[in-house]
Amino acid sequence: MAPDARRCRPSPAAVLLLMLAACCCRLGGARRALLDNGLGLTPQMGWGGSRLACLRNRIQIRVPGFASRSVWNSWNHFYCDINETVIRTTADALVATGLAKAGYTYVNLDDCWADDQRTKEGYMAANPNTFPSGIKALADYVHSKGLKLGIYSSAGTRTCSDRMPGSLGHEDTDANTFASWDVDYLKYDNCYTDGTPETERFPRMSRALKSTGRPIFFSLCEWGYMDVAKWGGATGNSWRTTGDINDTWTSMMDNIDRNDAYAQYAKPGGWNDPDMLEVGNGGMTYDEYVVHFSLWAIAKAPLIIGCDVTSISEETLGILSNAEVIAINQDRLGVQGKRVRNYGNDLEVWAGRLTRHRQAVLLLNRGAASTASVTAAWPDVGIRPGVSVEARDVWKHETLPGKFTGSLTAEVEPHSCKLFVLTPVPR
Numbered sequence: 531m532a533p534d535a536r537r538c539r540p541s542p543a544a545v546l547l548l549m550l551a552a553c554c555c556r557l558g559g560a561r562r563a564l565l566d567n568g569l570g571l572t573p574q575m576g577w578g579g580s581r582l583a584c585l586r587n588r589i590q591i592r593v594p595g596f597a598s599r600s601v602w603n604s605w606n607h608f609y610c611d612i613n614e615t616v617i618r619t620t621a622d623a624l625v626a627t628g629l630a631k632a633g634y635t636y637v638n639l640d641d642c643w644a645d646d647q648r649t650k651e652g653y654m655a656a657n658p659n660t661f662p663s664g665i666k667a668l669a670d671y672v673h674s675k676g677l678k679l680g681i682y683s684s685a686g687t688r689t690c691s692d693r694m695p696g697s698l699g700h701e702d703t704d705a706n707t708f709a710s711w712d713v714d715y716l717k718y719d720n721c722y723t724d725g726t727p728e729t730e731r732f733p734r735m736s737r738a739l740k741s742t743g744r745p746i747f748f749s750l751c752e753w754g755y756m757d758v759a760k761w762g763g764a765t766g767n768s769w770r771t772t773g774d775i776n777d778t779w780t781s782m783m784d785n786i787d788r789n790d791a792y793a794q795y796a797k798p799g800g801w802n803d804p805d806m807l808e809v810g811n812g813g814m815t816y817d818e819y820v821v822h823f824s825l826w827a828i829a830k831a832p833l834i835i836g837c838d839v840t841s842i843s844e845e846t847l848g849i850l851s852n853a854e855v856i857a858i859n860q861d862r863l864g865v866q867g868k869r870v871r872n873y874g875n876d877l878e879v880w881a882g883r884l885t886r887h888r889q890a891v892l893l894l895n896r897g898a899a900s901t902a903s904v905t906a907a908w909p910d911v912g913i914r915p916g917v918s919v920e921a922r923d924v925w926k927h928e929t930l931p932g933k934f935t936g937s938l939t940a941e942v943e944p945h946s947c948k949l950f951v952l953t954p955v956p957r
């Protein structure tokens with residue numbers, strides 16, 4: 531919007547109207563072109579696949595001009611070990627742990643839910659061994675718990691596991707099948723393609739979903755190719771900006787860094803997706819998982835739990851159900867917070883606007899060696915110089931004593947962060 535607004539500025543009042551019209555047209559146009567399903571007004575929250583899906587060791591090989599190929603290692607069998615019992619007990623556990631109440635609504639199947647081949651009539655069918663009751667019955671069960679069911683396919687001839695068909699060339703059939711099962715969400719992957727660009731294959735499914743008449747959240751998973759953030763908003767409700775995350779500090783930080791470059795494209799209805807949460811899978815320390823969850827929250831990333839919630843620890847539950855942190859992610863203004871200051875020496879400030887003139891501010895120490903003091907200066911975080919604020923530490927659940935004017939400084943331990951909500955107060 532900014533470049534157009536600037537172009538309009540030289541002329542006065544009439545141009546203001548033009549500007550408004552232009553903005554409305556652009557937004558309205560984009561909205562009409564897209565799914566227009568009214569979903570994703572805040573980033574989606576839920577549980578995705580299983581932790582096993584997160585650990586899949588997929589190596590993407592992409593040669594420009596050719597279809598990407600996926601190479602899987604022998605863990606493949608293990609990752610496909612998903613069945614209707616796992617999904618039902620996960621739905622039960624989301625409710626029992628209070629995670630459902632905290633906002634984690636979607637229960638998403640990942641790869642391998644379907645039979646290896648289509649039926650004679652050309653439909654996808656549930657794998658009769660692992661989902662004997664069928665997907666409709668599963669959706670009914672999940673809905674009875676007040677939750678929503680997500681399903682998975684690929685914009686290719688097969689999904690990434692090569693254990694089930696993909697939807698390429700069958701978009702309308704499959705979208706109608708999913709809708710007839712009362713599915714609420716589709717994660718759409720990018721394996722076994724025919725080499726046509728993502729910008730053609732993904733909108734096809736988008737249109738197919740739209741014409742079912744059922745609002746189905748559309749989650750694009752094409753790993754950030756072709757600058758998906760620039761067209762994802764006209765196609766889906768979220769789009770992966772990166773390759774697969776894994777349960778390491780390096781991978782987590784790498785994904786959020788790549789995702790940060792596209793901050794301006796996120797808005798209610800469409801979100802950048804740096805991939806699901808590894809919190810609780812054991813590869814990072816408590817402080818590192820707090821950084822992970824804080825960054826995903828401030829960056830308005832989808833909060834899709836990637837660990838086994840049927841055996842979740844108190845510590846993990848404490849991170850994932852922190853209502854003050856979730857509130858930053860789910861703030862209705864829908865502005866993606868981003869890195870606003872890089873001091874070098876691994877010290878950074880991230881910030882994003884919230885409703886009611888508040889700011890979310892994250893002080894981050896990426897270094898592994900020593901505790902350091904990190905300062906959020908008002909010009910960096912977007913607060914006017916004279917403004918005083920109250921600072922709420924959303925991990926300690928404490929409001930700091932006194933007011934802050936001009937800046938806020940805190941000590942931050944290695945591989946740790948502090949996350950604050952700043953609220954303007956009278957001086």
Ligand SMILES: *[C@@H]1O[C@H](CO)[C@@H](O)[C@H](O)[C@H]1NC(C)=O
Pocket residue numbers: 611612613614615616660
């Ligand atoms: C479902 O998968 C779980 C986890 O792999 C396994 O323990 C269980 O036996 C399976 N249940 C059925 C009915 O296949």
Ligand SMILES: *[C@@H]1O[C@H](CO)[C@@H](O)[C@H](O)[C@H]1NC(C)=O
Pocket residue numbers: 587775776778780781782784785
């Ligand atoms: C995790 O991801 C990083 C890239 O962010 C990669 O370098 C590393 O090899 C991956 N590790 C595993 C175990 O897949």
